Amino acid sequence: MVARSxxxxxxxxxxxxxxxxxxxxxxxxxxxxxxxxxxxxxxxxVSFTPENIYYVTGHDSPGYYxxxxxxVSPTQRPVNVLRRIETTNTLGRSWxxxxxxxxxxxxxxxxxxxxxxxxxxxNRKIGAESTAWFIGPQxxxxxxxxxxxxxxxxxxxxxxxxxxxxxxxxxxLTYIRAGARICEQAMRAGIEASREGTNENEVAAxxxxxxxxxxxxxxxxxxxxxxxxxxxxxxxxxxxxxxxGGDVLAYELPGVVKRYAAALVRMGIVxxxxxxxxxxxxxxxxxxxxxxxxxxxxxxxxAVHQVTRRVFEKYGYSHLFGHRTGYSIGINYPPDxxxxxxxxxxxxxxxxxxxxxxxxLVPGLFELGKHLINISETxxxxxxxxxxxxxxxxxxxxx
Amino acid sequence: MVARSxxxxxxxxxxxxxxxxxxxxxxxxxxxxxxxxxxxxxxxxVSFTPENIYYVTGHDSPGYYxxxxxxVSPTQRPVNVLRRIETTNTLGRSWxxxxxxxxxxxxxxxxxxxxxxxxxxxNRKIGAESTAWFIGPQxxxxxxxxxxxxxxxxxxxxxxxxxxxxxxxxxxLTYIRAGARICEQAMRAGIEASREGTNENEVAAxxxxxxxxxxxxxxxxxxxxxxxxxxxxxxxxxxxxxxxGGDVLAYELPGVVKRYAAALVRMGIVxxxxxxxxxxxxxxxxxxxxxxxxxxxxxxxxAVHQVTRRVFEKYGYSHLFGHRTGYSIGINYPPDxxxxxxxxxxxxxxxxxxxxxxxxLVPGLFELGKHLINISETxxxxxxxxxxxxxxxxxxxxx
Numbered sequence: 001m002v003a004r005s006x007x008x009x010x011x012x013x014x015x016x017x018x019x020x021x022x023x024x025x026x027x028x029x030x031x032x033x034x035x036x037x038x039x040x041x042x043x044x045x046v047s048f049t050p051e052n053i054y055y056v057t058g059h060d061s062p063g064y065y066x067x068x069x070x071x072v073s074p075t076q077r078p079v080n081v082l083r084r085i086e087t088t089n090t091l092g093r094s095w096x097x098x099x100x101x102x103x104x105x106x107x108x109x110x111x112x113x114x115x116x117x118x119x120x121x122x123n124r125k126i127g128a129e130s131t132a133w134f135i136g137p138q139x140x141x142x143x144x145x146x147x148x149x150x151x152x153x154x155x156x157x158x159x160x161x162x163x164x165x166x167x168x169x170x171x172x173l174t175y176i177r178a179g180a181r182i183c184e185q186a187m188r189a190g191i192e193a194s195r196e197g198t199n200e201n202e203v204a205a206x207x208x209x210x211x212x213x214x215x216x217x218x219x220x221x222x223x224x225x226x227x228x229x230x231x232x233x234x235x236x237x238x239x240x241x242x243x244x245g246g247d248v249l250a251y252e253l254p255g256v257v258k259r260y261a262a263a264l265v266r267m268g269i270v271x272x273x274x275x276x277x278x279x280x281x282x283x284x285x286x287x288x289x290x291x292x293x294x295x296x297x298x299x300x301x302x303a304v305h306q307v308t309r310r311v312f313e314k315y316g317y318s319h320l321f322g323h324r325t326g327y328s329i330g331i332n333y334p335p336d337x338x339x340x341x342x343x344x345x346x347x348x349x350x351x352x353x354x355x356x357x358x359x360x361l362v363p364g365l366f367e368l369g370k371h372l373i374n375i376s377e378t379x380x381x382x383x384x385x386x387x388x389x390x391x392x393x394x395x396x397x398x399x
Numbered sequence: 400m401v402a403r404s405x406x407x408x409x410x411x412x413x414x415x416x417x418x419x420x421x422x423x424x425x426x427x428x429x430x431x432x433x434x435x436x437x438x439x440x441x442x443x444x445v446s447f448t449p450e451n452i453y454y455v456t457g458h459d460s461p462g463y464y465x466x467x468x469x470x471v472s473p474t475q476r477p478v479n480v481l482r483r484i485e486t487t488n489t490l491g492r493s494w495x496x497x498x499x500x501x502x503x504x505x506x507x508x509x510x511x512x513x514x515x516x517x518x519x520x521x522n523r524k525i526g527a528e529s530t531a532w533f534i535g536p537q538x539x540x541x542x543x544x545x546x547x548x549x550x551x552x553x554x555x556x557x558x559x560x561x562x563x564x565x566x567x568x569x570x571x572l573t574y575i576r577a578g579a580r581i582c583e584q585a586m587r588a589g590i591e592a593s594r595e596g597t598n599e600n601e602v603a604a605x606x607x608x609x610x611x612x613x614x615x616x617x618x619x620x621x622x623x624x625x626x627x628x629x630x631x632x633x634x635x636x637x638x639x640x641x642x643x644g645g646d647v648l649a650y651e652l653p654g655v656v657k658r659y660a661a662a663l664v665r666m667g668i669v670x671x672x673x674x675x676x677x678x679x680x681x682x683x684x685x686x687x688x689x690x691x692x693x694x695x696x697x698x699x700x701x702a703v704h705q706v707t708r709r710v711f712e713k714y715g716y717s718h719l720f721g722h723r724t725g726y727s728i729g730i731n732y733p734p735d736x737x738x739x740x741x742x743x744x745x746x747x748x749x750x751x752x753x754x755x756x757x758x759x760l761v762p763g764l765f766e767l768g769k770h771l772i773n774i775s776e777t778x779x780x781x782x783x784x785x786x787x788x789x790x791x792x793x794x795x796x797x798x
Contacts, residue, residue, distance in 0.1 A: 065735035218621035334733030336464035
């Protein structure tokens, strides 16, 4: 195979969209990645993960259903390998503004190998994300083989960017707080639209319109808006179901600004809540508040999760609580608005909480065919404890 | 390592949501997959792809940021390996209703290997999707090694479901046509909301609210709603930009019903269009209509693409046309609303069009920093030619 030679293009005209962060923030991120590379003896680092590529270069597009990769080398600014029409986003609105484009039917791994040669690192030790989604096993192996043929070596460097992303800076927190305001406004709009005889679609339309009008961007997952037994289907959302008296309503809403998310869950009831629903809501609120009280730097993920577990055990609801207490939240692209794979609050995880971590806490109770009961909050770990970022009455709403 | 034993759970209560297809449709799909398996000598087939899992089992959830897999064996109904709380969707609203759940921190590959043993096929020849996204290279290799240790063999069987999905049945076309109605209604709402002095967010709110009220589901990509130079950023969407006189407006809208998409692009102008914008819009419309006239069973993908290319060449716009003419469209989950990786209309692809294929045709002209000009249609390949599925005036709108 003849090696493909590539040309690195640079964006030079005025930016079409302003950058979300200062130059200092991007420089700091790049320096930290290079420091990890140096520690691991890597001459290049390749990311395939939309969140990481946005974090490092500012490249923002949902078009990663075509292969994309960001190559960080020790001296050159990061270069994004992109489908040609997607290069507009790196050339026209990114921090790094360097890209290699490939045509729709060209082999993007060949383009990536070409770039590694162009950067003079193809025959060196290169780290890449072997746990990433948007490369696919077949292409990853092709990249590995290509680097081997060039005299280099591909090793796993998953987590290189994630370990930075998990701690939020003041600039990042500004966007997460703005996202929280969007969640709260949308939740209010949703509750106002909720009444017997309306349906999930009408309420979803009111919620999403409010989000978008207030500057909410598309999120990594849709808002979850369900009623009655449909709320018990994990991650189901609007499907036109009519609201009936006695229905539990469950709304889980993201607020996304500059790709940073906050999220908020509230549940309510059409008409008068029964005793069991009231008791479950009380348990969820007690779990949430106990967890917030327990969270502070140094406490482990597992220790916090045990707080939730004990509250639900006390109520006799252990069988209805089948997942983690919470997940890290920050930059998001579909198919997830959280970053729970980086850090979660769950059983058996002995990693400590650290200042600047943000979580969406979701102590929910699912009963299939019946309902979901869940009251959540997005929170920030501070020097002294845990600060709620979302602010909304912690109660079951009644319509 | 001690082999994990698994228990297959079966949903038995009433379905929480009605199935989107008849039993006959699902049976036909399963029979076709088993026929491919038999032809390739496979004793099991494993899919990691949300669209394929929905196609085969009816399991519908955006929660595939946790590992999911569907295992098809020669005799048993398909079984989905799912995060425990996601099993609600297979137990409570799927066709197959068989699942193996794993806990949040359990190893899902171990659960998959356990299921393969339970089905008695772990030591046989198993096909899986080595080009799938939501497995990741590391886990794919772990699965491969586990099967090898069990005395079996994992081979690539990518495309097994996709080759069925590319041809739409009458039941599927009903949903795509319903999606087209949603695109049209939303486009009308968007045009009505567009005027000098409004902004992208207000228009996006009007469009999405109209979609959702009419039964539109979340799509694999957000709607793309941009104005002025922002339209030239591929796959950019609303960011609050104010509409000014002379702005090009570009709206690309999905309509999704039961996970099946149609899509529609129209562009417009605030105030009076200049000659160059008018000429580019005319070129896009001419390309679209020439392509529709050329499409029929037996004509190759490349031959159709050359029609677009020639129209733009005639106008002197070859340098502004940087991508494919169109892509197959059908079942969609984020991060794509198309299925262009299954079939596209693009250069050098000698596969013929076939009856029942559906495409979104997008003969667009991008100029970075300036605008996108694009007029599209979703179409169906029929016995005699090509039938537009979306119906909307093929013109630049003026507001």
